[in-house]
Amino acid sequence: MPENLDALDARLLLLLTDSPRLGVLESARRLGVARGTVQARLDRLTERGILGGFPPELDLAAMGYGLTAFAVLEIAQGRRAEVAEALAAIDEVCEVHATTGQGDLFVRMVARGNDDLQRVIDKVVGVPDVLRTSTSIALSTPVPPRVRPLLERTARGQSGTFT
Numbered sequence: 001m002p003e004n005l006d007a008l009d010a011r012l013l014l015l016l017t018d019s020p021r022l023g024v025l026e027s028a029r030r031l032g033v034a035r036g037t038v039q040a041r042l043d044r045l046t047e048r049g050i051l052g053g054f055p056p057e058l059d060l061a062a063m064g065y066g067l068t069a070f071a072v073l074e075i076a077q078g079r080r081a082e083v084a085e086a087l088a089a090i091d092e093v094c095e096v097h098a099t100t101g102q103g104d105l106f107v108r109m110v111a112r113g114n115d116d117l118q119r120v121i122d123k124v125v126g127v128p129d130v131l132r133t134s135t136s137i138a139l140s141t142p143v144p145p146r147v148r149p150l151l152e153r154t155a156r157g158q159s160g161t162f163t
Contacts, residue, residue, distance in 0.1 A: 005050070008033065010154035012041055013051070017148065020054040065092070065110035067117055068138040071124060072103035079129040080104065086127040092120045103134070 005013075008031070015027055024042070028035040045051040060068070075083045080098055087093045087107060095108040107124065111117035117137070125133055 005154045007155050007157050009041055009045060010151045012038065013045070014148070014151045014155060016054065017151070020056070060110050064112055067111045067113055069109050069111065069117055069135050070138065071107040071109065071121070071133050071135040073105040073107060073124070073130055074132040075104045076129040076131060083127055083129050087124065090120065090123050093124070
């Protein structure tokens, strides 16, 4: 059973979300705790798999990949691992989720434009054991990926179980 995050864990994660290059000493100063406390918290959060690293936030559109699409894939029964491995080899595939309901896999992919998206879709449907796809193009992203509301709730002392 996962442990709850406490308010200090949440405040530390919020601080690092806002300033990912911040060092342990400066984090401790801003949080008003000892440097050893921050280091111990970071180690524990890493061990628990909550903190996986500090990747930069990239704007894919600014990098030339202005089109985002989502595909629901139906695949041959029992072939999820093989299909996921093949999808991971397609550079434009950003995420793959195994799902319930309609379809078996939910795929987020990017492309430079419509013609490029067709090329990416052709690669996806060419993966062995992909039986059927349904693709939708994202028109906008009114709520981008986020965890801040969960961390803020926990920092206020409310329930913060990560499952």
